[in-house]
Structures are given as structure tokens and as C-alpha cells.
Amino acid sequence: MGRKPEPGEICLKPLNAFMPQTAGPHRVRNGAYEEQDVTEPVVTENGEGGDATRRDFIHIAAGAAAVGAGAMMVWPLINSMNPAADTLALASIEFDMTKVQEGQQVVITWQGKPVFVRYRTPAEIESARADDRAGLPDSQTDAERVKDGHSQYLVVIASCTHLGCIPTFGTGDYGGWFCPCHGSHYDTSGRIRKGPAPTNLVVPEYDFVSDTRIKIG
Amino acid sequence: MSDHESTYVPKTGIEKWLDTRLPIVRFGADYMSLPTPRNLNYWYTFGAILTLCLVIQIATGVILAMHYVPSTEMAFASVERIMRDVNGGDIIRYTHANGASMFFIAVYLHMLRGLYYGSYKAPREMIWIVGCLIFFLLIATAFLGYVLPWGQMSYWGAEVITNLVGAIPVIGEPILIWLRGGPSIDNATLNRFFSLHYLLPFVIAGCVVLHLWALHTSGQNNPVGILIPKDRLKKDTVPFHPYYTVKDGFAIILFLMLFSVFVFFMPNALGHADNSIPANPLVTPAAIVPEWYLLPFYAILRAIPDKFGGVVAMFGSIGVLFILPWLDTSKVRSMRYRPTMRTFFIIFVIVGLILGWCGAQLPDAPVIGNFKTFILIDGDLNSYLWLTRFATLYYFAFFLVIMPLVGLRETPRPIPATISEPVLSGAAAMTAAAPAAAEKKG
Amino acid sequence: MILQTNIRAMKKTLVLITAAIGLSLAAQPALAAGDKPKPRSGGFSFEGPFGTFDQGQLQRGYKVYREVCAACHGMELMYFRTLAERGGPFYESGQASPAENRFVRALAAEAQIADIDTETGEPIMRDGIPADRFPSPYANATAAAAANGGAAPPDLSVMAKARSGGADYIYSLLTGYAEIPEGLQIRPGQYYNAYMPGDLTPFMPDGAKVPPGGFIAMPSVLFEGQVTYDDGTEATVDQVAKDVSAFIAWASDPRQVQRKQAGMGVMIFLFLFAGLTYVSYRRIWKGVAH
Numbered sequence: 047m048g049r050k051p052e053p054g055e056i057c058l059k060p061l062n063a064f065m066p067q068t069a070g071p072h073r074v075r076n077g078a079y080e081e082q083d084v085t086e087p088v089v090t091e092n093g094e095g096g097d098a099t100r101r102d103f104i105h106i107a108a109g110a111a112a113v114g115a116g117a118m119m120v121w122p123l124i125n126s127m128n129p130a131a132d133t134l135a136l137a138s139i140e141f142d143m144t145k146v147q148e149g150q151q152v153v154i155t156w157q158g159k160p161v162f163v164r165y166r167t168p169a170e171i172e173s174a175r176a177d178d179r180a181g182l183p184d185s186q187t188d189a190e191r192v193k194d195g196h197s198q199y200l201v202v203i204a205s206c207t208h209l210g211c212i213p214t215f216g217t218g219d220y221g222g223w224f225c226p227c228h229g230s231h232y233d234t235s236g237r238i239r240k241g242p243a244p245t246n247l248v249v250p251e252y253d254f255v256s257d258t259r260i261k262i263g
Numbered sequence: 264m265s266d267h268e269s270t271y272v273p274k275t276g277i278e279k280w281l282d283t284r285l286p287i288v289r290f291g292a293d294y295m296s297l298p299t300p301r302n303l304n305y306w307y308t309f310g311a312i313l314t315l316c317l318v319i320q321i322a323t324g325v326i327l328a329m330h331y332v333p334s335t336e337m338a339f340a341s342v343e344r345i346m347r348d349v350n351g352g353d354i355i356r357y358t359h360a361n362g363a364s365m366f367f368i369a370v371y372l373h374m375l376r377g378l379y380y381g382s383y384k385a386p387r388e389m390i391w392i393v394g395c396l397i398f399f400l401l402i403a404t405a406f407l408g409y410v411l412p413w414g415q416m417s418y419w420g421a422e423v424i425t426n427l428v429g430a431i432p433v434i435g436e437p438i439l440i441w442l443r444g445g446p447s448i449d450n451a452t453l454n455r456f457f458s459l460h461y462l463l464p465f466v467i468a469g470c471v472v473l474h475l476w477a478l479h480t481s482g483q484n485n486p487v488g489i490l491i492p493k494d495r496l497k498k499d500t501v502p503f504h505p506y507y508t509v510k511d512g513f514a515i516i517l518f519l520m521l522f523s524v525f526v527f528f529m530p531n532a533l534g535h536a537d538n539s540i541p542a543n544p545l546v547t548p549a550a551i552v553p554e555w556y557l558l559p560f561y562a563i564l565r566a567i568p569d570k571f572g573g574v575v576a577m578f579g580s581i582g583v584l585f586i587l588p589w590l591d592t593s594k595v596r597s598m599r600y601r602p603t604m605r606t607f608f609i610i611f612v613i614v615g616l617i618l619g620w621c622g623a624q625l626p627d628a629p630v631i632g633n634f635k636t637f638i639l640i641d642g643d644l645n646s647y648l649w650l651t652r653f654a655t656l657y658y659f660a661f662f663l664v665i666m667p668l669v670g671l672r673e674t675p676r677p678i679p680a681t682i683s684e685p686v687l688s689g690a691a692a693m694t695a696a697a698p699a700a701a702e703k704k705g
Numbered sequence: 706m707i708l709q710t711n712i713r714a715m716k717k718t719l720v721l722i723t724a725a726i727g728l729s730l731a732a733q734p735a736l737a738a739g740d741k742p743k744p745r746s747g748g749f750s751f752e753g754p755f756g757t758f759d760q761g762q763l764q765r766g767y768k769v770y771r772e773v774c775a776a777c778h779g780m781e782l783m784y785f786r787t788l789a790e791r792g793g794p795f796y797e798s799g800q801a802s803p804a805e806n807r808f809v810r811a812l813a814a815e816a817q818i819a820d821i822d823t824e825t826g827e828p829i830m831r832d833g834i835p836a837d838r839f840p841s842p843y844a845n846a847t848a849a850a851a852a853n854g855g856a857a858p859p860d861l862s863v864m865a866k867a868r869s870g871g872a873d874y875i876y877s878l879l880t881g882y883a884e885i886p887e888g889l890q891i892r893p894g895q896y897y898n899a900y901m902p903g904d905l906t907p908f909m910p911d912g913a914k915v916p917p918g919g920f921i922a923m924p925s926v927l928f929e930g931q932v933t934y935d936d937g938t939e940a941t942v943d944q945v946a947k948d949v950s951a952f953i954a955w956a957s958d959p960r961q962v963q964r965k966q967a968g969m970g971v972m973i974f975l976f977l978f979a980g981l982t983y984v985s986y987r988r989i990w991k992g993v994a995h
Contacts (some may be wrong), residue, residue, distance in 0.1 A: 122351035131348035135804035307787035663888020
């Protein structure tokens with residue numbers, strides 16, 4: 047509302063805008079209130095002048111406070127959609143490694159996703175390390191994917207990095223996993239060797255809280 | 264005051280493009296420049312406050328619905344999960360619960376304003392009728408919502424009120440079973456109440472659009488109660504923005520302060536402790552009471568000894584509002600100039616408060632002191648039962664008897680010719696120049 | 706005259722709004738004579754707009770709940786991890802998350818939780834973890850009622866919200882087992898409590914003064930030296946009753962203190978916002994007759 051009103055248009059200005067302290071009929075700027083009859087004591091004191099009213103600091107401040115209030119009201123509604131305390135409490139789980147036999151894997155659920163916990167045989171570990179230098183699509187050494195002192199255990203998220211199917215255990219050309227959906231082959235370190243998957247099976251954040259217990263997440 | 268000419272002129276290219284295809288900017292600009300009577304007082308801010316209440320209830324309600332589980336097994340626990348585990352859930356839940364109370368405080372004051380200034384009279388009958396419809400939908404929404412937490416009051420309140428449907432002769436029982444989805448209030452009932460509770464606020468929003476459309480068609484009333492002719496527009500009106508946007512904004516902030524006191528410091532003050540007890544169909548609470556805003560209607564229900572009669576009276580107390588424009592025979596709108604009617608109105612407000620108070624009391628309890636007088640028909644005279652009956656009598660008499668009669672018989676005070684007159688001339692405002700008759704054509 | 710009218714109108718407005726609020730606040734069910742005695746004040750630290758919980762009291766209260774009340778009363782809406790939320794009994798400022806709080810881990814591990822063996826599917830009992838709920842003493846409501854003479858001990862999760870009077874009421878009730886008034890006929894399996902709501906008129910001889918209070922199915926359970934507090938506080942019956950009432954009040958609404966503090970901020974903001982908007986409003990309307 048900062049532009050000048052057209053003639054005849056209802057003017058926003060207070061009745062006595064631009065009114066000097068003189069009597070007699072007034073021609074108010076822009077032709078507003080042309081019928082103004084000064085015999086009617088319309089106001090008791092001078093009003094604010096002209097366009098300056100529109101840009102007054104106080105109005106900007108009040109408007110800014112209104113925007114702030116709006117944000118303060120909207121933020122808790124949006125934040126309430128973030129994970130709640132009970133979801134966050136299950137953000138990490140612990141697992142007893144003695145449940146896995148050598149040469150076998152166990153599938154557990156973490157944060158709603160399946161996770162492979164694989165106890166590798168020495169032969170499997172050997173073949174994984176031997177391929178460290180091979181031209182891998184997603185280059186990573188076996189040591190980078192296991193924990194020191196516990197290299198026999200491999201923990202990976204059981205989701206093929208192509209489109210998310212669960213790979214089958216022990217099949218495929220590299221002895222690791224094979225994804226039946228589109229034919230991705232993973233080796234005994236969970237690295238992608240052949241097929242459409244772009245990256246290695248994801249190793250989640252985990253730690254050994256004791257010799258036989260890991261905490262994932 | 265009739266529709267004002269659109270004064271919006273699109274400036275930029277986008278504005279011009281949009282204006283010929285979907286003139287929403289024009290609509291907004293015209294709304295903002297709408298000539299509004301200059302003499303509106305703070306009673307007129309409740310419309311904006313109510314719009315805010317509706318927005319707040321819908322926003323918090325949609326978020327709550329993301330976490331709430333409408334099953335008898337999990338409803339109570341899901342609400343407590345919202346209170347404890349969901350981020351900000353406790354504030355959102357209390358905002359929604361206390362928001363209902365605030366909604367009713369505002370709606371009652373809004374309606375009283377309408378009564379006092381004669382905003383229901385011609386040519387504004389449709390605004391009033393749509394408003395009554397909104398009020399009825401609001402009560403329905405509140406009732407449905409209160410059942411959802413599945414506390415003792417939720418369950419037993421639903422039991423009592425749905426049982427009323429069964430009081431309808433002949434068709435009552437089948438309708439009751441249809442309504443509940445079974446012989447008693449159970450999962451089927453809770454699930455459908457949740458669905459309807461989600462639906463009705465949007466029906467209310469649609470009615471609000473109609474309400475505002477009717478308002479803009481017949482024009483905003485004002486405390487003097489006279490219509491503003493076209494030639495007085497410039498003198499007697501100001502544009503809605505910024506004069507009333509900011510005034511409404513200020514009133515909204517004061518309202519939010521009251522709202523915040525409840526939500527943050529005494530969130531359960533307006534509720535009932537029994538609703539924090541999980542619903543038990545085998546145990547009835549010591550006293551079944553609805554939320555405070557339904558107490559007057561609950562009182563009227565219990566005042567009539569016959570069950571179906573009580574139902575008719577309760578719905579009739581809302582129904583009588585719909586025909587109000589034709590009950591009032593006065594040519595003068597605003598009760599500022601109707602001193603006799605104003606007295607009856609003040610009594611009506613007090614009676615309304617008394618009815619609310621009675622709704623929370625046991626019917627046999629004595630009103631004054633602890634003594635018994637004599638038994639009148641079916642209860643002691645000094646009992647809430649009879650106080651409620653007298654109050655109910657006045658409630659209906661106010662609309663059905665007093666309004667028609669007083670309108671015909673009273674002598675109103677002289678009405679100013681224009682809005683600006685009482686504003687400008689102060690003590691000399693009331694000239695004899697404008698008797699009620701001159702305004703009749705308005 | 707306009708000014709007078711305005712003031713009169715404003716007064717009327719204020720009176721009406723106050724009356725409306727007064728009505729809404731006063732909408733409590735009527736009390737028959739002697740229905741519900743006013744509870745004694747427990748002098749709790751969390752009352753009032755600036756109240757906060759005393760973490761030591763909450764810890765003591767939890768111990769009382771666990772050692773005395775949990776034998777019969779469940780708290781099924783409480784999780785062990787909630788104990789470590791900010792403002793709760795075992796919150797530690799350095800903790801990574803409530804579920805990883807060391808005290809809560811230890812307390813949860815003390816509890817035995819019914820679960821299913823992941824490999825065989827057999828029902829087993831295992832050590833608790835923070836994400837578990839508080840275990841209930843009874844398998845279901847029917848078992849609870851059967852073991853307690855037909856009256857199931859109510860769940861305490863939200864007890865401070867479920868009784869008017871809140872923590873004061875719970876405290877008064879626990880210490881309200883008074884001398885049995887003369888002439889009162891006690892029903893078997895019921896105990897007289899001076900703060901229990903009820904109407905004892907049918908159980909007193911005609912004409913006798915009806916004592917306040919009512920019958921409760923729970924006998925007095927607190928006695929001296931029942932609990933040994935780790936912080937050395939003397940475990941008098943009064944102290945134990947206050948501590949467990951405070952704990953129940955916290956468990957009923959764990960976020961109340963944070964909410965009150967947020968509320969203070971909101972009120973201050975709204976006050977300033979109202980001031981700004983009022984000045985803006987006056988500026989806009991200045992010189993415009995209305």
C-alpha cells in the first residue's frame with residue numbers, strides 16, 4: 047500500500063493528513079475527502095503525516111514480531127514429525143556374537159533394516175585380503191571393513207546397493223553374496239565385484255563393547 | 264453498505280497475467296481495502312480470533328493424527344506417547360485440548376456480540392444462520408474429539424449422549440446401533456468418531472467461507488446498528504487494512520496470552536481428572552460431566568423429566584437460535600438504543616452462566632445453604648433441579664416471548680443519523696433528528 | 706461521554722470475560738457433604754509457574770516405587786529410558802541419549818522382562834534394557850483383581866493427573882490412614898482413609914456425625930524404616946510418602962517443568978509483541994475518529 051492513491055479512490059490517510067493548523071476549506075493532497083467539511087471537528091489532534099506512516103519502524107517491528115511468532119508456532123509442529131524418543135531409543139542395538147557359527151551368518155534387524163553378521167572362515171578372510179589390490183569397482187581393503195582383532199566378523203547392511211534387495215548368502219562367483227534381483231556379485235568382504243550395484247555393501251557404524259558383543263548404531 | 268468497486272490495478276506482468284486467469288490477487292487486495300465501519304469496538308475482533316482458533320485446531324489436530332491410534336486398545340497409550348515421546352507433543356496436545364475451550368470462549372462472546380448489536384437482523388439473517396450452523400458443527404466436533412483420548416469421561420460422556428439418540432420414539436434403537444456400529448460403544452464407535460472428528464472441521468471451514476461471503480454481501484454491522492449508505496462510505500468507513508488487520512492482530516495477541524497461560528501453566532484446569540483414567544465400561548465415574556462449554560446444554564437436557572423431552576429441549580435450545588431473525592420484532596438493531604431489551608439481555612447472559620453452573624451440579628444438591636423446603640412435583644424447591652428449570656424457562660422465554668413482545672412494545676432511544684455523529688459530537692450526539700422510522704428503509 | 710461509554714463498555718467486557726473464565730474454572734462436580742476433603746499440602750518444589758523437580762527427591766521416589774509400590778501397581782506407560790530424560794531422576798548432563806544413560810542401563814538390567822526367545826520362540830525372561838517398559842506385577846487386569854480381593858490396583862503412570870489434587874492428594878492419601886471413627890462399620894477388605902472420596906453416611910449409626918473420607922481397598926503400606934535411602938535422608942513415613950508422590954507427579958507429566966519454562970519465554974515474547982502491536986495500532990488510528 048505504498049503507492050499514491052488514484053483520484054477518487056478511497057484514501058488510507060487519516061482525515062487530517064497534511065492539515066496545517068489553519069481554518070478554511072482544505073484541498074487535501076490527492077483529492078481524497080474532497081467533501082471534507084471543516085465545520086465538523088473531526089479529530090482532536092494532528093494525525094501522522096503522509097506516506098511516512100506506512101514505512102514507520104514500529105509497523106515493521108510489529109510485522110517482524112508477527113513473522114517470528116508464526117515461526118515459533120510452526121516449528122514445533124514440524125519438529126514433532128522428527129523421530130520420537132521411543133524411535134531414537136532403538137537407534138542402537140547390541141548383539142551377542144557367540145550366536146554366530148563359523149562360516150555362517152545371522153540376520154538381525156536394526157532400525158527396521160536387515161543386517162548380516164557373518165563369521166568368516168580363514169579361507170574366506172584370505173580370499174578377501176588377496177583381492178585388496180584387484181581392480182574393484184568400489185575400491186576398499188578388507189581391513190577397512192572389519193574391526194581390528196575381530197577381522198573374522200563382517201557386519202554389513204543386508205541391502206543390495208543397486209535397488210535394495212536382500213542378497214543370498216554364499217552364492218555368486220566370489221563366495222560372498224549374490225543378489226538375485228539383477229545379478230550383483232559380492233565377495234567375502236561384501237565388496238561389489240560384478241553386476242549393476244555401484245558400491246560395496248554398507249558397513250554400519252558399530253563397535254565391540256566387549257570381546258563377544260557388538261553395539262550397532 | 265454494499266459491494267465496493269474493485270480498485271485493484273495489476274502492476275507487474277505476472278499480476279496482469281494472473282488477473283485475467285485467476286484473480287486471487289484482486290480478491291486479496293479488495294478484501295484488504297474493504298470499507299469497514301470506523302466505529303467497530305473490540306467485540307468485533309472475535310471473528311478474526313475464531314479464524315485463528317480454527318487454524319490452530321486444524322494444524323495441531325493434523326499433527327496429533329500422525330501419532331494417535333484410534334483403537335480402544337491403544338488410544339489412551341498413544342495419547343500418552345504423544346505427551347512423553349513425540350517432540351513437542353505435550354505442547355501440541357495441550358494446545359489442541361485447551362484450544363477447544365478457547366474456541367468456545369471466543370464463540371460465545373462472538374455470538375453475544377451478534378445478539379447485542381442486532382447483527383442477526385435483516386439483511387444479515389444468512390450470516391447468523393450460517394453462524395448457528397458453524398456453532399452446531401463446533402459442538403459436534405468437540406463432542407467427537409473428547410471421546411478420542413478414551414478416558415473415563417470420554418467413554419461415559421459418549422455413552423450418555425449417544426443413549427439420547429435411543430430416546431427417539433420408534434426409530435431410536437436402530438439408529439443408536441447404527442451410530443455406534445454395535446450394541447455398545449466399542450472399537451467401531453471410536454474409529455468412526457475419529458474419522459468424523461477429522462472431517463467436520465473442514466466442513467466448518469467451508470461454512471466459514473459462506474459466513475464471510477454473506478458478510479461481505481450484506482455488509483459489516485456496527486455498534487450503532489445503522490446501515491451505511493453509499494454516499495457516507497468515505498466518511499464513515501476505513502479500509503480493512505491496516506485499520507482492522509492491526510486491531511484484530513492486537514486482540515489476537517491478547518487472546519494468545521490467555522491461551523498460553525492455560526497451555527503452559529495450567530493445562531488441566533479446564534478438564535476433568537477422570538479423563539486421565541483409562542476407559543472402563545464396567546465402572547461408572549462418580550459424576551459424568553461434559554466439558555464446561557457444553558454444561559448449559561447438559562443442564563437443559565437434565566431439567567426436563569422426560570428423556571425424549573430433554574433431548575428435544577436440548578436441541579431446541581440451539582434450534583431456536585436459527586429462527587432468531589424472525590423472532591425479534593424490533594426495527595432497531597443495536598441494544599445500545601434499546602434499554603429495555605438490554606436489561607433482558609444482561610439477565611439472559613447471567614442465566615446462561617447459571618445454566619452452565621447448574622450443569623456441573625448434582626440435581627438434588629441444595630442451592631442455598633443446606634436446608635430443605637418443600638417438594639415441588641419431583642424435587643425439593645431448594646435444589647439445582649429447580650434452579651435449572653427456572654433458568655431453562657427464562658432461556659426459552661427470552662427468545663420466544665421477550666424478544667417478540669419487547670420489540671413491539673418498547674420505546675428505543677433515538678438513533679444517530681450517521682456513524683460519525685456519536686463519535687464526533689460527544690454529549691450533543693443525540694439529536695432528535697433520527698427517529699427509528701427514518702431508518703426503516705435501510 | 707464517549708470516554709465514559711468506552712470505560713463502561715470495557716468494564717462490562719472484563720466482567721463478562723472474567724465470569725466466563727470463572728464459570729469454566731468452577732465447573733467441578735458438586736460435592737455432597739463430606740465428599741472430598743481438601744488434601745494436605747506436601748510442600749512440593751514443582752508447584753507454581755516457577756517450580757522445578759528436586760532430582761534427589763525423584764530418585765528417592767523411584768526407589769520407593771520400585772521397592773514398595775511396584776509389588777502391586779504397574780506403571781505401564783513408563784519406560785526406563787524416560788528416567789534419564791532432562792528433568793528426570795537419573796538425567797546426567799554428559800549422557801549421549803536417555804537410552805544410553807548408565808544409571809538407567811543398570812536399573813533396567815535389574816528388572817526381568819518377559820520376552821520370546823529369538824531362535825526357538827519360547828517365552829523367556831531376560832534382563833531389561835532402557836527401551837523396555839516398566840514391568841507389571843500382574844500379567845493382566847483380571848489377574849490383578851483376582852490377587853487383590855476383586856479390586857485391581859490401578860496403574861500409577863498418570864495417577865497425579867487422574868486425581869484432583871494431584872501429588873498433594875496422593876501424599877494425603879498415603880498418610881491418611883487415621884483412627885477408625887467410633888461407630889463406623891467397616892466392610893471386610895476395605896480400610897478407612899480420611900482423604901479418600903466417599904460418603905460414609907450409610908455406614909454410621911443414625912444421627913452420628915459423619916466423618917470425612919471413605920473406604921479404600923488398599924491397606925496402609927508405609928511404615929518406618931521400610932526403605933533405606935542412598936543419600937542418607939531419614940526415611941520417615943511422611944518423607945517416603947512425599948518422595949513417592951513427587952515421583953508419581955513427575956511420571957504423570959515428565960515434561961511439565963520444561964513446559965513451564967517455555968511458557969515463561971512465550972509470555973515474555975507475547976508481552977513485548979503486544980506492546981509493539983499496540984503502538985502500531987495507535988499510530989495507524991491516530992487522528993482517525995472512531
